[in-house]
Amino acid sequence: ARRRADQPGPAADSVDGVALRTGYPRWIVAAATQRFGATGVAELRAGNDPAGLTVRGDDVAALRAALEAAGVTVTPGALDxxxxxxxxxxxxxxxxxxxxAVIQDEASMVVARVAAAAAPPDGPVLDVCAAPGGKATHLAILGRSVVAADRSATRMEMVADLASRVGVAIDRVVADGARHPWPRDAFAGALVDAPCSGLGVVRRRPELRWRRDAADIPALAALQGALLDATASVVRRGGALVYSVCTWTTEETAAVVEAFLARRRDFAVDPDPLAPRSATAGPGLQLNSALHGCDGMYVVVLRRGG
Structure with a gap:
């Protein structure tokens, strides 16, 4: 029924009011408030602004010079x-x-750099959900020996194509991240960039706000936990298990990590040098569009005890 003209609308700062003003479902408004507090509305608004174009290259200085020579305005990243x-x-x-050039958001570059730095230098790094290959190729460019895995053979071809284009060698294996074919302690480090709600990339895919539902989150969190559990077994003592998701819900970030640490007492959170810039308190680094100008990415380093 049409609202009568003399009936007041929802309070501007209420869930209904924010949902009306920002164009998000109520459950996302509530989740943003839970995760970010008073800055949740700013993050929702930032998700309504189209994302810019960000690239990286093996030789950053040469790539920048070539772009500027072509008349492109180039601004260096603030995080990577x-x-x-x-x-x-x-x-x-x-x-x-x-x-x-590789088109990749700066937040994803940060994840790969964190994973490259966290793993001991004398062993390979496993990228569990590697397709389409942005993080795997960045790991390789940063000097790591990389094994890229994905359950989809078709998507694994995307990894092969990108690796060939940028000139890096990556071992590729079609495998389900929840059922690893590798022996225990096989890797110095592993990256689990898990499937998630994707709310951190809503500025690139605005339709996600309507395709996702609050009921999706528990199943996603369970899958994320299963991927961490399986991958933990192939990380050697002293190695680094890096968990990332392109979202910001509490259930898929801090809660997944805390539940994993309760199951695996031999792992602990490693301090992150970027942690003081996190948009939230708690374990890990939470990047968001409003504060950092990049996708809403969460990343945490979980170190296995020696």
Missing amino acids: PAALHLDGMAPGDVLDRFPQ
């Missing part, structure tokens, strides 16, 4: 030294004219 924010060029043009 490989990140270049571009203005004045479409994604397709970048790949056509600058094949050495």
